[in-house]
Amino acid sequence: xxxxxxxxxxxxxxxxxxxxxxxxANLTIKPAPGNHGIKFIRTDLPDSPSISAHFNxxxxxxxxxxxxxxxxxxxxxxxxxxxxxxxxxDNALVELDTYEMPIMDGSAGTFTSLIKEAGIEKQAAPRxxxxxxxxxxxxxxxxxxxxxxxxxxxxxxxxEYDHTLIKRQVYSVDVSxxxxxxxxxxxxxxxFLHDYEYLKRYGLARGVSLENVVVIDKHDVxxxxxxxxxxxxxxxxxxDCIGDFSLLGMPILGHVVVSKSGHAFNHAFIKEFFAxxxxxxxxxxxxxxxxxxxxxxxxxx
Numbered sequence: 001x002x003x004x005x006x007x008x009x010x011x012x013x014x015x016x017x018x019x020x021x022x023x024x025a026n027l028t029i030k031p032a033p034g035n036h037g038i039k040f041i042r043t044d045l046p047d048s049p050s051i052s053a054h055f056n057x058x059x060x061x062x063x064x065x066x067x068x069x070x071x072x073x074x075x076x077x078x079x080x081x082x083x084x085x086x087x088x089x090d091n092a093l094v095e096l097d098t099y100e101m102p103i104m105d106g107s108a109g110t111f112t113s114l115i116k117e118a119g120i121e122k123q124a125a126p127r128x129x130x131x132x133x134x135x136x137x138x139x140x141x142x143x144x145x146x147x148x149x150x151x152x153x154x155x156x157x158x159x160e161y162d163h164t165l166i167k168r169q170v171y172s173v174d175v176s177x178x179x180x181x182x183x184x185x186x187x188x189x190x191x192f193l194h195d196y197e198y199l200k201r202y203g204l205a206r207g208v209s210l211e212n213v214v215v216i217d218k219h220d221v222x223x224x225x226x227x228x229x230x231x232x233x234x235x236x237x238x239x240d241c242i243g244d245f246s247l248l249g250m251p252i253l254g255h256v257v258v259s260k261s262g263h264a265f266n267h268a269f270i271k272e273f274f275a276x277x278x279x280x281x282x283x284x285x286x287x288x289x290x291x292x293x294x295x296x297x298x299x300x301x
Contacts, residue, residue: 001153001253003285005090005127007031009119014110016102019076019091019189019213020063022206025102029115032091033124037249038084040067040074044097055247055270063204065244075100078263079189082109085246087120090127102208106188106212108171108239112181126284128171134279137271143260145226145269148254157238163192165216169234174298176240180230184242186228187235190214193222241266250282 013028017135029174032039038053051057059068064076084092086108104110156172173179191205191213199205214232215222229235241258244266263271271290273280 001285002088002122002127002128005034005123005125006088006120007033007036007123008089008115009121012114012118014102014104014114016104016110017101017207018098019103019106019211020204021041021098021100021205023098023100025100026097027102028095029118030095031121032095034091036091036122037094038081038089038092038094040077040094040096042072042097042099043095045072045159048095049152053077053247054249055267058247058267060265062220063070063199065263067248072098077101077105078240079104079108080111080243081246082180082239083108083185083253085242086175086185087112087115087177088127088251089115091119091123093278094206102196103189103207103212104216104265106141107236108184108243109186112185116181126286128250128282129283130248130250130252130254130278130280131283132252136276136279137270138214138265138272140265143265144258145261145265147252147254147255147273150253153252154255156255156257157239157241159232159234159237161233162261163216165220166294167234169231171231171234171238173238184235186241187215187239188212188228189230189236190216190233193217204243207300235294237261244268254280 006030008029011028011030015026018025038287040048041048042049049072051067051074057067057069060066066073066075107142132147132149135146135148153175155175156265158170160168173183193215196208223225244263250269
């Protein structure tokens, strides 16, 4: 875990298409000062308005996580937000010349590589954490999200689909920079062929291709290159969770347990999280002795 806040060391850019809009998007990630947080700027609009990447800016979760303010939006931010959280980037300025993020290859792999190439810079400001003291749970309609005391940031995710290729998958990971890059970042978004045809009918999924989505028909993966991991589906759901929960505004020290959730239910849980303020506290880890003391206390719970 990091004691200090971090940002990207230098600007880095990429281009791609929006998975729903099909529009070309040019993206630049720039360094930002301590306590700035993650902010998106629409460079295509007058006065280049900005939106903070925070849960209270979320305006839609039906197909992706969308933030908005004063009539303008940034759509499909979850993969880049997962990258920031996975690499422990607290502060960055994201410039975008359209309303939807580029999907790239459907994972966070490209964003991860770009940021690693740009470098990561430690900052003087201390890093703040949500320290979970007592469990918080949200359970409804067969879906559940809970967070429990833990000395690290851990996610356990369960998915279940009525499809022979997926069935029930469970994956658990301690989120660190190395683990995120190696085990999570390259897991791609996936969808079913029949859903794709439905979305197309309603003017969505205009940017979908076999280059950016794992497509599944009745029996198998349509993509010629197959899967990157045998359990790529649940790994991508963890990637989405990391991105969604990053909208808390600070990293968690706790064990997040998710079952059959998605963007909308994750967002509902974040609202519940802030409604139960007695269950957590915010604090910094100013030195190694403080960190070691906290970990020993947490492991004894």
